[in-house]
Amino acid sequence: MPKSTPPEADSRRLQMADIARLAGVSTSTVSRALAGSKLISEETRTRVMELARSLKYNINIGAQNLRMKQNRTVGVVVPYDPDTRQHLSDPFFLSMLGSLADALTEQGFDMLVSRVDASELDAAAAPFDTGRVIGIVLIGQWRHHDQLNQLAARHVPIVVWGAQLPQQLYCTVGGDNLAGGELAGAHLLAQGRKRIAFFGDINLPEIGQRYEGLCNALAKAGITPDPALLVPASFVPDGGRLAVEELQRRGVVFDAVFAGSDLMAMTAINTFRQLGVDVPGRVAVIGYDDIELSSYFHPPLTTVQQPVREAGRALVASLLELTEGRPAPSLKLPTQLIVRSSSV
Amino acid sequence: MPKSTPPEADSRRLQMADIARLAGVSTSTVSRALAGSKLISEETRTRVMELARSLKYNINIGAQNLRMKQNRTVGVVVPYDPDTRQHLSDPFFLSMLGSLADALTEQGFDMLVSRVDASELDAAAAPFDTGRVIGIVLIGQWRHHDQLNQLAARHVPIVVWGAQLPQQLYCTVGGDNLAGGELAGAHLLAQGRKRIAFFGDINLPEIGQRYEGLCNALAKAGITPDPALLVPASFVPDGGRLAVEELQRRGVVFDAVFAGSDLMAMTAINTFRQLGVDVPGRVAVIGYDDIELSSYFHPPLTTVQQPVREAGRALVASLLELTEGRPAPSLKLPTQLIVRSSSV
DNA sequence: CTGAAAGCGCTAACAA
């Protein structure tokens, strides 16, 4: 185990006391000057600031935080699900990370990123428990509703990207999965498709709501969902391929696929191509997320767009509410159907 | 500006002194017990530990760090280039982030992620200067060689993902771009292609070396590179399309494209498709990076794989060397040609 | 084996 301290051998790090000595004042004066306090005379203030700048002195934030009992870091944790293996490599999650980085930077906060094994989700609170961050944004609700509730009950300031569930103690920000699913369903129905297969694990709250949305759309068209068309695909790399094969094995008739994620839709389309099934001719396919590559795909993928930009901002805003002791209501962000060639 | 302190109104955070009082010992004893010191009797140690666990007490790392002058956080900074606009949304960079997260977690380090405007790159050192991190991993060398040299000269422990350059004071870890370029060129030549266009800004060190590799391959085949085949595409979202259009405008003959990134290759292929140009029939296309979606693309993309997994580990390993005062030689990681359908 | 006391680098009363 390597030590983690730089060798202060040669040039010890500059401290406030050094600046004070060099400026011929007390550390309090330096502290005040650097903080822009009005208690300090214009003259000394600029003198101290100049000195500090020319010496490239920087305040030690750790010490400052300790003294002021403050902190401007938020934790972003990405649960790593041992089953599905979806982790920090999923394009959608990664884009959420980027969006969060932007939103936090904008607000002057630092971002401490960690991965945690989803099966021990309380570990997600570690950065908070140890005082490193003022709160946690968790990307990926999975099926850990209960563990998340426990965290919230422990008063860990946490906001989760995911679906709003009944009996929920924690704050969620998420896309409107129900509406998104319905949008997708309605679009497919409008194209004359009636046998719509759904790929995804409906035990995951978000996926479940997307499926429910699809069912709503079907209901409005007077169609009863056929359980044979529901394939419990997971987020494994080739989930789409497996789902298509399962569908074939079942020998069920279908003319459209609504996949729980873009990645799944893409692998499904590739599998169809290998099988000589024309997309969208024989089967219309629609994905979910609108990751960047969806538009580059062939055929360009019709999909439901998640509001990633807004998501980052909203997650941060809600977390800040929580850390200030105000309640943060869960939020449902609007989604949008992006029609491209894979479904028309 | 929101305040960033949680309301300690109700339940003040537990401290060591609380545990000490409850256990009827001194804080020193608690400190030692929790640290697993052998100076403490088996009995008190377990008693204290039990108590701490049952009360869910956690050591305040900030205070601990201050006192011990240590730190187990490393900064990962992603420069945001105002020109090319490539930032935290590029799939390759994002996957590097993931890989770093893994490598750091493995070593028990936390990861502080920040974005900085590449035009003020010294800001990259801020987390180090303020004592928040023990060193910096910078993803994206761009053309900021000089600024990076300055950071290194200031003794900021920093390792950069990118190309090794002459007169370089900082440590780089990167793929072997020269070999990668040559691999790609040789492959294309082996397919009988002789007029190979290159898409990318060769002023960027990594891209430049890839082009140089291509030229080496051409030279070995006795072919002189044609400047008309070099298109200075950038990383803008549809760089590939623009490059193809430029090529057409030039009216130059070509039978292959080597793109500086997979994204560029993909948009190029899409453009070719729209123009009715068969890939790989009329034009073979090869990308660079091997991002996850390359294999899902149609046609599946031939590309040069960057060793992302190893990269994360290597970057972290080198940084730790630096922080311990040891020199860290720059590293060139082997790359690999992944042949898929877009080129054969 | 345990406790008292000093101090990490900084800020904030309180005095001057």
Place this chain on the structure above:
DNA sequence: TTGTTAGCGCTTTCAG
């Protein structure tokens, strides 16, 4: 306007 002093939450001599 400035300095003195105490102390943020922890670890570690140094004594017992």
